[in-house]
Amino acid sequence: MISIQEKHLLQAPSGLLQIPRLPQSSSTRGYAAYPSDLTFPIRFSLIIPTFNERDNIERMVARLSHLLDEVMPNDYELLVVDDNSPDLTWEYAQDLADQYPNLLVMRRQHERGLSTAVIRGWQAARGEIIGVIDADLQHPPEVLLKLLEKIEDGADLAVASRHVEGGGVSSWSATRRFLSRGAQLLGLMILPRVLSSVSDPMSGYFLVKRKAIAGVPLNPVGYKILLEVIGRGNIQEIAEVGYVFQEREVGESKVTWRQYKDYLHHLARLRIDSGRLGRWGRHLNFPVGRFIRFAFVGLSGLLVDMGLLYFFYDVLSFGLTRSAILAGELAIVNNFLWNDRWTFKDLAQRQSTRQQVLKRFLKFNIICLMGLILKILLLNMFFNGIHLNAYLANFLAIAIVTAWNFWINLKLNWRVTQVS
Ligand code: GDD
Ligand code: MN
Numbered sequence: 001m002i003s004i005q006e007k008h009l010l011q012a013p014s015g016l017l018q019i020p021r022l023p024q025s026s027s028t029r030g031y032a033a034y035p036s037d038l039t040f041p042i043r044f045s046l047i048i049p050t051f052n053e054r055d056n057i058e059r060m061v062a063r064l065s066h067l068l069d070e071v072m073p074n075d076y077e078l079l080v081v082d083d084n085s086p087d088l089t090w091e092y093a094q095d096l097a098d099q100y101p102n103l104l105v106m107r108r109q110h111e112r113g114l115s116t117a118v119i120r121g122w123q124a125a126r127g128e129i130i131g132v133i134d135a136d137l138q139h140p141p142e143v144l145l146k147l148l149e150k151i152e153d154g155a156d157l158a159v160a161s162r163h164v165e166g167g168g169v170s171s172w173s174a175t176r177r178f179l180s181r182g183a184q185l186l187g188l189m190i191l192p193r194v195l196s197s198v199s200d201p202m203s204g205y206f207l208v209k210r211k212a213i214a215g216v217p218l219n220p221v222g223y224k225i226l227l228e229v230i231g232r233g234n235i236q237e238i239a240e241v242g243y244v245f246q247e248r249e250v251g252e253s254k255v256t257w258r259q260y261k262d263y264l265h266h267l268a269r270l271r272i273d274s275g276r277l278g279r280w281g282r283h284l285n286f287p288v289g290r291f292i293r294f295a296f297v298g299l300s301g302l303l304v305d306m307g308l309l310y311f312f313y314d315v316l317s318f319g320l321t322r323s324a325i326l327a328g329e330l331a332i333v334n335n336f337l338w339n340d341r342w343t344f345k346d347l348a349q350r351q352s353t354r355q356q357v358l359k360r361f362l363k364f365n366i367i368c369l370m371g372l373i374l375k376i377l378l379l380n381m382f383f384n385g386i387h388l389n390a391y392l393a394n395f396l397a398i399a400i401v402t403a404w405n406f407w408i409n410l411k412l413n414w415r416v417t418q419v420s
Helices: 054-071 089-097 115-123 143-152 174-190 225-232 257-274 276-283 286-313 321-344 354-385 391-415
Strands: 042-050 078-081 103-107 127-132 157-161 208-209 238-242
Touching: 042 054, 042 089, 042 321, 054 089, 054 143, 054 225, 078 089, 078 115, 089 103, 103 115, 103 321, 115 127, 115 225, 127 143, 127 391, 143 157, 143 208, 143 238, 157 225, 208 225, 225 257, 238 391, 257 286, 276 286, 286 321, 321 354, 354 391
Parallel strands: 042 078, 042 127, 078 103, 157 238
Antiparallel strands: 127 208, 157 208
16 A cells, blocks of 8 residues: 555656666656556656745646646656755655655655756656756746647757857846856867757757667756756757746745756766767776876876975975885875776765774775886886886876876775676
8 A cells, every 4th residue: 555655756766877768667666656567658758857946846747737737648757857946845745746656756865956857867767758947937838838749840959059040048147147058068168069069958848759868878967957968968959949948936946056066077077978088988997087086186296296205305304115104105195086086976875884984094005005016117127128218107106106006005905896
């Protein structure tokens, strides 16, 4: 028997951010409003990502339900994906679900962020067409019908755009316009293939065919889920529909400087993954992006080591060996902290008890020590064996040891053992 609390509440998927080719059965989706036999695909699933949208959600659901009941009664679902809003948006949405049988709610408590909210919603969705719309009524629901039409006419992706005929923004400040256009221009320079394929790559209002994005590991950062869909999906045909971005009546935008930082990070990640190096890495199952971060950390360690060696040896006049050991160990601490909090952050977060961190730090030290021995051996082999120039020999030795260090740490130290 489904209890009232669980009714209409979908389990939040975890693990890989990847959309299944076929909809998940309701048993894996957790408790849902419809009987367990209704697990077959439906035509359309619309994700409504929410954070503190309590005062908007009812009007939004009412307008969407009214619109879609007309054109596809019982062949659509609305999924509110809420990140545990302090204003209890998820609870308000759950209460609405009795009145709107096609409404489902996902309350995420262990993951946050707009892009992953949308993907987790799509993972739990049943629709052959999946989409996303803002919950604050700034995206006019009526545009949905035109977007659906474009998909039915054969488009893989239909984007609501502010920058085509019929598009615009109600009243954005000059700063917001400048920032939005500036971000778009920057994107065109870093990732021209993706950013040039639509007139409004910043849009968060679009529909996509499930099969165009299913089975592809996604790895978004921040707000711009459309970049991820175009950058990693199998998108052949794109259609655009003009719309006017409305003034928000209640609540406020969650866009902060962090979203702009995330946007740059997202562009860089897509750039690496979609480039030759990224394709080579995927082919060999080698995480290129992570290795680049590891190498940057190694570079920072080199600078820390050299700087501290100067401080201990020249400023404090410690002996050379004592200075080198102190500087070397502090550089290892520097590298461990950066790797734990940046390079392997997603893996470290899943094993974050104090003992686990300490264990990782000790293993990291041992691996670095073994790396140092390997480096000395390689340096001698290159210098005395094949008579390379000392600095070239040292550089080659460092490069090989960095790759070795990375692979051992990834496989032995930060790897998350999937406890079944
Ligand atoms: N689940 C979840 N988690 N939802 C979120 C989060 C989050 O961390 N942050 C924002 N949202 C929801 C908001 O509740 C709203 O429904 C929608 O995402 C858009 O957030 P806003 O804060 O209103 O964004 P905006 O008004 O500045 O709009 C800009 O970003 C949107 C999202 O990319 C514009 O670029 C829009 O075109 C774009 O759709
Ligand atoms: Mn908004």
